Amino acid sequence: xxxxxxxxxxxxxxxxxxxxxxxxxxxxxxxxxxxxxxxxxxxxxxxxxxxxxxxxxxxxxxxxxxxxxxxxxxxxxxxxxxxxxxxxxxxxxxxxxxxxxxxxxxxxxxxxxxxxxxxxxxxxxxxxxxxxxxxxxxxxxxxxxxxxxxxxxxxxxxxxxxxxxxxxxxxxxxxxxxxxxx
Amino acid sequence: xxxxxxxxxxxxxxxxxxxxxxxxxxxxxxxxxxxxxxxxxxxxxxxxxxxxxxxxxxxxxxxxxxxxxxxxxxxxxxxxxxxxxxxxxxxxxxxxxxxxxxxxxxxxxxxxxxxxxxxxxxxxxxxxxxxxxxxxxxxxxxxxxxxxxxxxxxxxxxxxxxxxxxxxxxxxxxxxxxxxxxxxxxxxxxxxxxxxxxxxxxxxxxxxxxxxxxxxxxxxxxxxxxxxxxxxxxxxxxxxxxxxxxxxxxxxxxxxxxxxxxxxxxxxx
Numbered sequence: 001x002x003x004x005x006x007x008x009x010x011x012x013x014x015x016x017x018x019x020x021x022x023x024x025x026x027x028x029x030x031x032x033x034x035x036x037x038x039x040x041x042x043x044x045x046x047x048x049x050x051x052x053x054x055x056x057x058x059x060x061x062x063x064x065x066x067x068x069x070x071x072x073x074x075x076x077x078x079x080x081x082x083x084x085x086x087x088x089x090x091x092x093x094x095x096x097x098x099x100x101x102x103x104x105x106x107x108x109x110x111x112x113x114x115x116x117x118x119x120x121x122x123x124x125x126x127x128x129x130x131x132x133x134x135x136x137x138x139x140x141x142x143x144x145x146x147x148x149x150x151x152x153x154x155x156x157x158x159x160x161x162x163x164x165x166x167x168x169x170x171x172x173x174x175x176x177x178x179x180x181x182x
Numbered sequence: 183x184x185x186x187x188x189x190x191x192x193x194x195x196x197x198x199x200x201x202x203x204x205x206x207x208x209x210x211x212x213x214x215x216x217x218x219x220x221x222x223x224x225x226x227x228x229x230x231x232x233x234x235x236x237x238x239x240x241x242x243x244x245x246x247x248x249x250x251x252x253x254x255x256x257x258x259x260x261x262x263x264x265x266x267x268x269x270x271x272x273x274x275x276x277x278x279x280x281x282x283x284x285x286x287x288x289x290x291x292x293x294x295x296x297x298x299x300x301x302x303x304x305x306x307x308x309x310x311x312x313x314x315x316x317x318x319x320x321x322x323x324x325x326x327x328x329x330x331x332x333x334x335x336x337x338x339x340x341x342x343x344x345x346x347x348x349x350x351x352x353x354x355x356x357x358x359x360x361x362x363x364x365x366x367x368x369x370x371x372x373x374x375x376x377x378x379x380x381x382x383x384x385x386x387x388x389x390x391x392x393x394x395x396x397x398x399x400x401x402x403x404x405x406x407x408x409x410x411x412x413x414x415x416x417x418x419x420x421x422x423x424x425x426x427x428x429x430x431x432x433x434x435x436x437x438x439x440x441x442x443x444x445x446x447x448x449x450x451x
Contacts, residue, residue: 020252112242
């Protein structure tokens with residue numbers, strides 16, 4: 001039976017799988033991700049009066065989760081396997097192609113999970129914007145709020161991150177082609 | 183000497199345009215350029231192919247998420263929520279409800295169309311109706327043939343329509359489609375059959391011969407037009423769910439309608 005969409009449970013609990021996946025992408029450890037999800041929902045329940053009905057509950061939960069992750073990291077409860085990206089230095093972006101990169105690859109033929117693997121391999125400062133946009137489907141503004149970065153930074157990190165993803169996918173497709181040719 | 187790049191040659195700007203992450207007036211200017219200039223259109227289509235690959239992957243990934251949650255986590259969280267002290271919750275909720283009421287009243291005073299102050303009809307409503315009028319097949323959805331992917335939507339598979347973008351959340355997924363010869367037109371939408379719970383408000387405009395629905399996903403509004411004759415047939419068949427069939431055909435028959443239907447009264451200018 002579905003829950004009343006206006007209650008905390010009805011509004012927020014459907015996003016538990018999304019929160020767990022986001023927490024796992026931050027901590028890279030399932031038990032830490034589970035603790036983070038539980039703390040997120042407890043904090044969200046206390047703060048539910050501040051949630052504006054009709055806005056994106058997932059983005060709201062992610063914002064809470066992200067802040068808790070930073071707090072937990074600063075208090076030493078988490079190991080620094082994935083540093084909050086506001087504490088990371090900017091990394092050099094992948095080298096841009098000369099001119100426009102032709103996109104004539106058969107994107108439809110990518111193996112299942114190829115994009116997810118490519119996103120996971122993107123360096124941290126660029127990974128989260130790509131993940132939040134392309135996997136979680138959030139807007140640039142929501143991503144900026146969750147990561148506490150200006151929208152211009154969201155756009156530039158998203159672009160660089162997508163370039164990593166594109167290159168990884170190109171490698172996968174070309175690898176599959178050469179395997180097939182042998 | 184450096185030459186200033188056109189926005190379509192700047193990948194950041196290209197993505198902003200294709201993803202609708204621009205003020206509406208700027209977006210309209212760029213869409214007009216896409217329609218008018220072949221090289222701009224080609225760049226957009228090439229990039230869109232990559233972006234739609236990412237979106238479809240995201241859609242599939244979100245669909246699988248529930249199966250990836252560790253067993254027992256939801257029960258653990260529910261138990262923690264039940265036992266957590268929350269003494270001020272009721273008071274906060276009452277305060278918020280009062281605030282929301284004030285905001286709603288304020289919004290209704292300023293935004294409700296009335297007489298000469300009514301809001302002008304968005305041009306997309308007319309475009310959607312025009313696109314649907316020119317469709318010989320009438321409304322069809324990608325769930326007609328058992329698939330939730332817009333890539334399998336018959337007019338897309340046949341090449342009559344192409345996918346502009348695909349957005350989605352747990353409420354379902356909307357693919358915005360376009361005719362190749364009329365790139366910026368927003369006239370068709372196909373909605374995947376999965377997703378339920380509660381949905382966003384759906385606007386409904388009666389143009390006499392056509393009914394145009396509008397719905398906001400992310401920061402974009404999508405329009406779908408169906409003939410009034412067809413809509414009235416659906417109303418006779420399922421009086422409380424006729425609006426659902428416009429997007430979902432009959433794939434959601436028997437389920438509760440999660441949407442609030444808002445009848446639009448635009449000012450005709």
